[in-house]
Amino acid sequence: MTEAHLDAGSKGGAGIVVYVVEDDESVRRAFVRLLRAAGIEPRPYESVQRFLADVSDQPGACILLDMAVSCEASVQLRERALIMPLVAVSVRDHEPVRRKARSLGAKFFLPKPVEGQALVDAIKSVTSAKNDTDSGQKKST
Numbered sequence: 001m002t003e004a005h006l007d008a009g010s011k012g013g014a015g016i017v018v019y020v021v022e023d024d025e026s027v028r029r030a031f032v033r034l035l036r037a038a039g040i041e042p043r044p045y046e047s048v049q050r051f052l053a054d055v056s057d058q059p060g061a062c063i064l065l066d067m068a069v070s071c072e073a074s075v076q077l078r079e080r081a082l083i084m085p086l087v088a089v090s091v092r093d094h095e096p097v098r099r100k101a102r103s104l105g106a107k108f109f110l111p112k113p114v115e116g117q118a119l120v121d122a123i124k125s126v127t128s129a130k131n132d133t134d135s136g137q138k139k140s141t
Contacts, residue, residue: 016039018035018063018064019043019055020064021045021064021065025046027112028044028046034119055080059084062084062087063077063080063084063087064087065104066088066089067089067092067100081106085105085129086106087109088101088110089110093111
């Protein structure tokens with residue numbers, strides 16, 4: 001993954017928070033750099049347990065999850081994905097991994113190495129869809 005895939009003037013992620021749950025430190029750092037370059041605020045976590053312990057429900061935020069760490073707390077992740085949309089990534093691009101991602105509530109599954117613009121687009125898509133849904137619910141009450 002490289003930052004070169006991003007449009008140079010693409011800072012359209014203002015206000016988006018992404019919780020990056022990735023156990024590989026170098027990949028986590030690369031995701032953080034990529035998201036910052038896109039104007040998105042990354043909040044990195046090396047484990048699902050630490051993420052679940054630190055983060056309460058954050059409407060408007062998104063979870064970027066490496067599927068290698070997903071089995072640690074599947075039920076809690078599924079509950080969070082109801083509130084925060086989830087984008088899953090994995091080096092294993094196999095149907096069982098994709099099925100697991102769907103069972104956790106993932107809106108997108110991207111195989112590693114992740115193409116930078118595809119990741120940014122997926123995050124913007126799930127956060128704008130969530131914000132549109134929230135706005136619609138507020139208007140109807």
